[in-house]
Amino acid sequence: MIVSMKLGAPKEQVEHVCKRIEAFGYKVHSIRGDERVVIAALGIGDVTHCLESLEAAPGVESAVRISAPYKLVSRQVKPERSQIRVDGAVIGGGEFIVIAGPCSVESEKQLMTTARAVARCGARLLRGGAFKPRTSPYDFQGLELEGLKLLRQAREETGLSIITEVMTDSDVGLVAEYADVLQIGARNMQNFALLKALGKIGKPVMLKRGLSSTIKELLLSAEYVVSHGNPDVILCERGIRTFETATRNTFDIGAVPVLHEMTHLPVVLDPAHATGKSSLIPSLARASVAVGADGLMVEVHPSPEEAFSDGAQSLTCEQFERMMREMEPYLKLWREARATAAASA
């Protein structure tokens, strides 16, 4: 149920409505928009009676039932796009955010060389896995704490914010000490214990779409994090499994406008895990800008052929620089489109 208050409805009226909702047995999530207060009520109860009662309460503009199973992340609840602040960068705002770095943190030299290169070319966040979810138990599993420490060192030296993956709920506290954004990998999109734990931290989370997950399932996973208390969720499309074998996965670039219609959360595209092939990344990076994504994540390695993981989809530092240069005309159009949308909102 969504209750929209009238413009400028005073605090007392909002509090009264919240009390009424709770009296009907629902849980309240109040969302203060730029212009008006919108209250989302979640739970099971006598909806019709509650709606009628609320519509009669002072200061209420409308009270409606919402049909989507995800509520807090839906655009019905919050029509304006969420902007997620990560240090100086805002994801979902007026800047297209580029996240770049190696698949895995391997060594000080590898990470620092990459961090310096991507920072110089305009990336805002440095990625790199310290805990790696690998399909085979015999593959490199990550440097763990040592990797987190190297990421912190790269942050201190370059000023880049850090995004890194957390794989289990017991590691959330540790990873949150080192990361500015916590990544949930595709294989963990429906790890509900992990999602609940991430709801309790005060740092943004980037949730990757599962290999075989629908958009609705992705949004329900995001709803887990938000309903447990953390509103700062970034969604990431990273390719899904289809019958196609020419690429590692199939890049569902259409997910961007679909998600932007369904949710207020920002959407980042990851063409590296979607395709598995570095030669395809620059054109798909330009397409990511053109389709209106909020950002892009790519893998960069000083020597892809020596990478411990995902070398075939990693750009060299030089290829990354060229990709960023070739994106610039598209980024100019992107910024104009964002400014126009912000002005007309």
Ligand code: PEP
């Ligand atoms: C990664 O970003 O390195 C990664 C493991 O991605 P995904 O979870 O999308 O496979």
Ligand code: MN
């Ligand atoms: Mn990878």
